[in-house]
Amino acid sequence: MLNFNYDIPTKVFFGKDQISVLGEQVKKYGSKVLLVYGGGSIKKSGLYDRVVEILNNANIQFLELSGVEPNPRITSVRKGAELCKENNIDFILAVGAGSVIDCAKVIAAANYYDGDPWDFLTRKAPIQKVLPIGTILTLAATGSEMDPFAVISNLDTNEKLATAHPDMSPKFSILDPTYTFTxxxxxxxxxxxxxxxxxxxxxxxxxxxxxxxxxxxxxxxxxxxxxxxxxxxxxxxxxxxxxxxxxxxxxxxxxxxxxxxxxxxxxxxxxxxxxxxxxxxxxxxxxxxxxxxxxxxxxxxxxxxxxxxxxxxxxxxxxxxxxxxxxxxxxxxxxxxxxxxxxxxxxxxxxxxxxxxxxxxxxxxxxxxxxxxxxxxxxxxxxxxxxxxxx
Amino acid sequence: MLNFNYDIPTKVFFGKDQISVLGEQVKKYGSKVLLVYGGGSIKKSGLYDRVVEILNNANIQFLELSGVEPNPRITSVRKGAELCKENNIDFILAVGAGSVIDCAKVIAAANYYDGDPWDFLTRKAPIQKVLPIGTILTLAATGSEMDPFAVISNLDTNEKLATAHPDMSPKFSILDPTYTFTxxxxxxxxxxxxxxxxxxxxxxxxxxxxxxxxxxxxxxxxxxxxxxxxxxxxxxxxxxxxxxxxxxxxxxxxxxxxxxxxxxxxxxxxxxxxxxxxxxxxxxxxxxxxxxxxxxxxxxxxxxxxxxxxxxxxxxxxxxxxxxxxxxxxxxxxxxxxxxxxxxxxxxxxxxxxxxxxxxxxxxxxxxxxxxxxxxxxxxxxxxxxxxxxx
Incomplete structure (x- = not known):
């Protein structure tokens, strides 16, 4: 066995109706949230309404970035980073599949970077600081909800590249299997x-x-x-x-x-x-x-x-x-x-x-x-x- | 599958010579350490000398509690708690088997309690606050190095009882398999x-x-x-x-x-x-x-x-x-x-x-x-x- 350092910091709330912890969990880390999601399936399923209701009831301010692509694009990251910087966002909540979570992770890093976030993917610039993120998962696949990795695509250059940073591991992830029924x-x-x-x-x-x-x-x-x-x-x-x-x-x-x-x-x-x-x-x-x-x-x-x-x-x-x-x-x-x-x-x-x-x-x-x-x-x-x- | 909350906060440094991280890890949490160990096998093996060397090189002050029993006794916990309170200890380093770690955990809780620490075991008093602890493991058995549990014996009452608190999970554990060769x-x-x-x-x-x-x-x-x-x-x-x-x-x-x-x-x-x-x-x-x-x-x-x-x-x-x-x-x-x-x-x-x-x-x-x-x-x-x- 090779030497290794074990460090899995993400707290997981697993099971039906665990979303009830959302308000208290978000408040541990921030007060002004960027809510990131994809093509709108969470609106059809009712999950979006539930999240908004909880955030409102907990008096948590939030902005939205929607339309994150199945292979999340650097253009979405740029848009999200801009929203964060302009609005003093202090927490990112990703609701969706791994694509949405990956996008949220790199936005969280880009918030602290003045250059183009694509630099993280091309290894031109190291990630140095990251906003805290939380996730609500809707698809069992990438594992992004409990790891420090993110993969982002650039359609201009036909590149799909990965990056990682220990602080990109979500602070918490809510894993309710019923969200994957659809x-x-x-x-x-x-x-x-x-x-x-x-x-x-x-x-x-x-x-x-x-x-x-x-x-x-x-x-x-x-x-x-x-x-x-x-x-x-x-x-x-x-x-x-x-x-x-x-x-x-x-x-x-x-x-x-x-x-x-x-x-x-x-x-x-x-x-x-x-x-x-x-x-x-x-x-x-x-x-x-x-x-x-x-x-x-x-x-x-x-x-x-x-x-x-x-x-x-x-x-x-x-x-x-x-x-x-x-x-x-x-x-x-x-x-x-x-x-x-x-x-x-x-x-x-x-x-x-x-x-x-x-x-x-x-x-x-x-x-x-x-x-x-x-x-x-x-x-x-x-x-x-x-x-x-x-x- | 029943609902559950996953939270394993202990960082593990696994493998040969991982003790090199000890100084920096201890310094993250404290500056005045209670070093807890058992019957002296760590002195025979040379591990004690190595720990002392690292703590000294890192200018970390420490006191010692030795002689913790294989079934750790409440008397050792009491002794340790007294040392902590009298000397403003802010970190406990357990070097040994699960018995030593369990003892350290309850000392860490007893530091913040005015009554008899046996009250935690009899469920007379809840654990409320705990000093941070770290461990260096010398026996693969109890798993105490990565969990929030502790078991303590009371020879006066013929009782061996368990207690637990999330903050009793070690902040870090150094797991070097060579320490178990002996x-x-x-x-x-x-x-x-x-x-x-x-x-x-x-x-x-x-x-x-x-x-x-x-x-x-x-x-x-x-x-x-x-x-x-x-x-x-x-x-x-x-x-x-x-x-x-x-x-x-x-x-x-x-x-x-x-x-x-x-x-x-x-x-x-x-x-x-x-x-x-x-x-x-x-x-x-x-x-x-x-x-x-x-x-x-x-x-x-x-x-x-x-x-x-x-x-x-x-x-x-x-x-x-x-x-x-x-x-x-x-x-x-x-x-x-x-x-x-x-x-x-x-x-x-x-x-x-x-x-x-x-x-x-x-x-x-x-x-x-x-x-x-x-x-x-x-x-x-x-x-x-x-x-x-x-x-």
């Missing part, structure tokens, strides 16, 4: 794939000695495999929504990455697809994952896939190692297919045209991955394997 | 049993819907079963010590209890044994656990034991449920025996004499347990089943 099946599928990808990025690793973390990652994968299909078919199944929601938070908050060398290559590749084609992140991850697995499968990595197949998919451990590994990868693909997720790039409107540019983009900061390191040529081969043969 | 095999065995008992107390539950938490508990049990025997035989095996150490912290910090009805009946029973006979806590837990399992096994609980047998011990899921359950319980007992732990009360000097008094003591606040509720009569039967037949 998530459509397709987004439930993509969210489940997103959670699983986060687990894979931590699970497949050369650090074999972090045994506990690997077993906990398997516990999380099993939870996704059990409840993803249930939530997909029964959107109001509380048990399924609750298990997926809590797994999504724990999958990326550090718990299964501490003490390990981690992977994160599939995310680097998928960010290129999203940056160029604005696709749903989880869809891109589900599509790429089995191709990535097949590509990196070799004598060095096969044992990891055998462990995965036996412990997660219940494949019999007797037999040829590569057969078990391949079966595990096939079961992974079949699982995503069973959730209606695409398996070929053309299905999501991506052809050969930008593959090379995207492959180069994925390794802009050097080789990606650790379990098996990938350069631009490797990434291109993975992208190409995900094209239909007739392209 | 733990003797018998204590390694008892510590492993202690960790496993914490997991059992959270795992066996009527809340079936907290699927993720149950799978994570199984991940932790598997880690103990893999590494307990290795650490027992190879005291300087870093991987084994590291996995046990991190499991001990996660087993009781809330991660696997959030969202579930929990058990804690074996702890209530064991505290009676320790209170009357001052035995090692983990030894008592290992001894009682299989008897408790056998006693509560019935039509209502059998499915939980089948899940345990199949998922943790790899027992074939085909076959009679009670057979699988009994096999799982037998394997549990055999595992403890393989670590040299006793299976009969007489082996640890306990005969029939106080069983009835102890059984009543275990339920002093009402029935214990949830998976199957136990009254004084049930507890007595469990105690009696743990006697040799010739007693």
């Amino acid at each position: 998530v459509p099946a397709s987004q439930t599928a993509a969210g489940t794939a997103d959670i699983m990808s986060h687990i894979y990025e931590n699970y497949f690793s050369n650090t074999k000695s972090a045994y506990l973390q690997s077993r906990m990652a398997e516990a999380m994968l099993k939870t996704c495999i059990k409840y993803g299909p249930i939530a997909y078919k029964e959107p109001e199944n509380y048990e399924a929504r609750a298990n997926l929601m809590w797994t999504s938070s724990l999958a990326i908050n550090g718990l299964i990455s501490y003490g390990k060398e981690t992977e994160w290559s599939v995310h680097a590749m998928e960010h290129e697809l999203s940056a160029f084609y604005d696709i749903t992140h989880g869809v891109g991850l589900a599509l790429l994952t089995p191709y990535w697995m097949k590509y990196i499968l070799n004598d060095d990595t096969v044992d990891g896939f055998v462990e995965y197949g036996v412990n997660v998919w219940g494949i019999d451990s007797e037999g040829d190692k590569f057969e078990i590994a391949n079966k595990a990868i096939d079961m992974t693909r079949e699982f995503f297919v069973s959730l209606g997720l695409p398996t070929k790039l053309q299905e999501i409107g991506i052809d050969r045209e930008n593959l090379e540019t995207m492959a180069k983009g994925a390794v802009r900061y050097g080789e990606i991955g650790n379990f098996r390191k990938l350069n631009a040529e490797d990434v291109l081969k993975i992208f190409e394997s995900a094209l239909s043969s007739d392209s | 733990v003797p095999a018998s204590q390694t065995a008892a510590g492993t049993a202690d960790i496993m008992s914490h997991i059992y107390e959270n795992y066996f539950s009527n809340t079936k819907s907290a699927y993720l938490q149950s799978r994570m508990a199984e991940a932790m049990l598997k880690t103990c079963i893999k590494y307990g025997p290795i650490a027992y035989k190879e005291p300087e095996n870093y991987e084994a010590r590291a996995n046990l150490m991190w499991t001990s912290s996660l087993a009781i910090n809330g991660l696997i209890s959030y969202g579930k009805e929990t058990e804690w009946s074996v702890h209530a029973m064991e505290h009676e044994l320790s209170a009357f006979y001052d035995i090692t806590h983990g030894v008592g837990l290992a001894l009682l656990t299989p008897y408790w399992m056998k006693y509560i096994l019935n039509d209502d609980t059998v499915d939980g034991f089948v899940e345990y047998g199949v998922n943790v011990w790899g027992i074939d899921s085909e076959g009679d449920k009670f057979e699988i359950a009994n096999k799982a319980i037998d394997m549990t007992r055999e595992f403890f025996v393989s670590l040299g732990l006793p299976t009969k009360l007489q082996e640890i000097g306990i005969d029939r004499e106080n069983l009835e008094t102890m059984a009543k003591g275990a339920v002093r606040y009402g029935e214990i347990g949830n998976f199957r509720k136990l009254n004084a009569e049930d507890v007595l039967k469990i105690f009696e089943s743990a006697l040799s037949s010739d007693s």
Whole structure:
């Protein structure tokens, strides 16, 4: 096990009607709030009205930034930062999916920066100070509600880049599984794939000695495999929504990455697809994952896939190692297919045209991955394997 | 899944040589430290000298309270509280096992209380304010390094009682697995049993819907079963010590209890044994656990034991449920025996004499347990089943 520093500061209020804590929680940190949300689904569901009612009853002043995009754009960050600076905002409340939370995080940092917040993403400027933020989650997927990361897109430059700062971890997150009852099946599928990808990025690793973390990652994968299909078919199944929601938070908050060398290559590749084609992140991850697995499968990595197949998919451990590994990868693909997720790039409107540019983009900061390191040529081969043969 | 509030504030510095952060961490919270430790094993190992060196180099003033007992006594708490009050101590550093940490926690609370700190344990007075504490752990067992609980013994009244306060969670804990290299095999065995008992107390539950938490508990049990025997035989095996150490912290910090009805009946029973006979806590837990399992096994609980047998011990899921359950319980007992732990009360000097008094003591606040509720009569039967037949 590698050395690590554990620090997960976010308080989580998990369960039905936990929104009742909102007023008191916000007041702990601020008095003038920027309320950030997306395309208006929270208005349809009634959540918006409830939040406004609570803020009003608690005499908390607030302004709004709405319309944050599913792949949140730097333009929204700029707009939010301006609102904060002009109105002396001292707390940001993000109500929505990971996109909204990510946007809120970078706004919180931009509030203390005079330059263009895109500088944080290009690593031109470090984040130095951050407004406190809180979240009310409406989609189990990114885990942003309990981690210090944010991913922002720039459509001008076709870039989707990540940044992080310890103080960008939300002070509190309200996780009420009933808020995800209205998530459509397709987004439930993509969210489940997103959670699983986060687990894979931590699970497949050369650090074999972090045994506990690997077993906990398997516990999380099993939870996704059990409840993803249930939530997909029964959107109001509380048990399924609750298990997926809590797994999504724990999958990326550090718990299964501490003490390990981690992977994160599939995310680097998928960010290129999203940056160029604005696709749903989880869809891109589900599509790429089995191709990535097949590509990196070799004598060095096969044992990891055998462990995965036996412990997660219940494949019999007797037999040829590569057969078990391949079966595990096939079961992974079949699982995503069973959730209606695409398996070929053309299905999501991506052809050969930008593959090379995207492959180069994925390794802009050097080789990606650790379990098996990938350069631009490797990434291109993975992208190409995900094209239909007739392209 | 039941509603829950997640809040684990302790920062953990995990791994070899992490003690280098000690000076800066202490300075964040205080400038006049009470250094609390046990019987002097940290002097033999050199850890004491290292701590003193770091505190001196950082110009941090400190006083000492040494000699804290393996079952920490209220007399030590009183002594520590007096030292704090007389010397304006503003931070407590516990260096040792859970006993030392528990003692430090209650001293930290007693600093702000004019009455007798035993009042906290008897629930006569609530804890209201607590000095900040930090820990350097030397034994993987109680999980006290990352939780808000403390257990204190009173030899005058033959009582061993627990208390808790959110602010008793350590501000930071330094977990260096090499500090446990010198733990003797018998204590390694008892510590492993202690960790496993914490997991059992959270795992066996009527809340079936907290699927993720149950799978994570199984991940932790598997880690103990893999590494307990290795650490027992190879005291300087870093991987084994590291996995046990991190499991001990996660087993009781809330991660696997959030969202579930929990058990804690074996702890209530064991505290009676320790209170009357001052035995090692983990030894008592290992001894009682299989008897408790056998006693509560019935039509209502059998499915939980089948899940345990199949998922943790790899027992074939085909076959009679009670057979699988009994096999799982037998394997549990055999595992403890393989670590040299006793299976009969007489082996640890306990005969029939106080069983009835102890059984009543275990339920002093009402029935214990949830998976199957136990009254004084049930507890007595469990105690009696743990006697040799010739007693």
